[in-house]
Amino acid sequence: VTLAALDSPPRGVTWGPEDTIIVATQATATGLQRVAAAGGPTTVLTRPDRAKGELDHLWPELLPGGRAVLFTITAVTGGLDAAQVAVLDLQTGTRTVLVRGGSHAHYVSSGHLVYAAAGTLRAVPFDLARLQTRGTPVPVIPDVMTTGFGAVDAVVAGDGTLAYVSGSLRGASRTLVWVDRQGRETPIPAPPRTYLYPRLSPD
Numbered sequence: 001v002t003l004a005a006l007d008s009p010p011r012g013v014t015w016g017p018e019d020t021i022i023v024a025t026q027a028t029a030t031g032l033q034r035v036a037a038a039g040g041p042t043t044v045l046t047r048p049d050r051a052k053g054e055l056d057h058l059w060p061e062l063l064p065g066g067r068a069v070l071f072t073i074t075a076v077t078g079g080l081d082a083a084q085v086a087v088l089d090l091q092t093g094t095r096t097v098l099v100r101g102g103s104h105a106h107y108v109s110s111g112h113l114v115y116a117a118a119g120t121l122r123a124v125p126f127d128l129a130r131l132q133t134r135g136t137p138v139p140v141i142p143d144v145m146t147t148g149f150g151a152v153d154a155v156v157a158g159d160g161t162l163a164y165v166s167g168s169l170r171g172a173s174r175t176l177v178w179v180d181r182q183g184r185e186t187p188i189p190a191p192p193r194t195y196l197y198p199r200l201s202p203d
Contacts, residue, residue: 002039003021003035003037003039003040004021004023004035004039004040004041005042006033006042007029007030008026009025009026010025010026011024011058011059011149012058012061012071012104013060014062014069015037015062017062017065019036019037019038020034020066021036022045022062022069023042024058024059024060024071026149028048028055030047031045031047031056031057031071032045032069032088033045045088045090046071046095050076053077054073054074055074055076056073056074057071057086058071058072058074058103058149058150059071059104059105061105061106061107063107063128066090067090068087068088068090068091068131069088069090070086070098070105070107070113071085071086071088072085072104072150073085073086074149074150081101082101083101083102084098084099084100084102085097085104085105085113085115089131096131098132099113099115099117099124099133101117102115102116102117102122103116103146103150103151103152104151104152106155106156107126108123108160109158111127111128112124112125112126114154114156116144116150116151116152116154117137119144120140120142120144121140121152121164122139122140123137124136124138140162141154141164143166143167144166152164175188175190175195176190176195176198
């Protein structure tokens with residue numbers, strides 16, 4: 001069932017209690033967008049503020065009750081170390097930065113936000129009524145997979161069970177190699193860097 005035509009591939013989606021869906025895409029001209037679960041046109045909720053160095057708004061997560069949504073602000077410069085976790089009050093339209101240097105936050109029933117920061121999964125107490133963090137963040141998992149777009153491969157179930165993927169893509173260097181049909185590898189002389197999607201020319 002087609003619900004909406006998006007401006008580019010999605011970068012996070014969350015389904016609210018009133019059958020409202022909030023989605024982010026990789027189009028940097030728009031941030032968070034809202035569409036009815038029954039389908040229809042999308043409404044732009046946020047737009048990145050280039051004057052403040054914002055690149056995009058990604059990874060929306062509706063808070064319990066559907067009053068507000070968490071999301072990640074990525075930066076034009078500085079990579080994920082410059083990303084921010086923010087909250088948008090859907091009733092007032094007010095945006096508040098909650099965490100600097102973090103991404104892809106989730107609210108858990110213990111009253112905490114868990115989020116990715118520098119390859120770790122961290123938690124900070126969160127006041128759901130005031131939409132404010134309280135106290136000091138603490139590390140939960142020292143090595144959790146975080147993508148280049150700031151998505152964290154971790155989820156917390158309603159009973160508090162945490163599932164996650166360990167490891168990190170941050171700064172991963174790879175070497176290009178030739179591989180023959182016997183599986184023998186021969187490195188190609190080139191400096192290690194984050195190579196992706198190699199293809200051979202026709203010749």
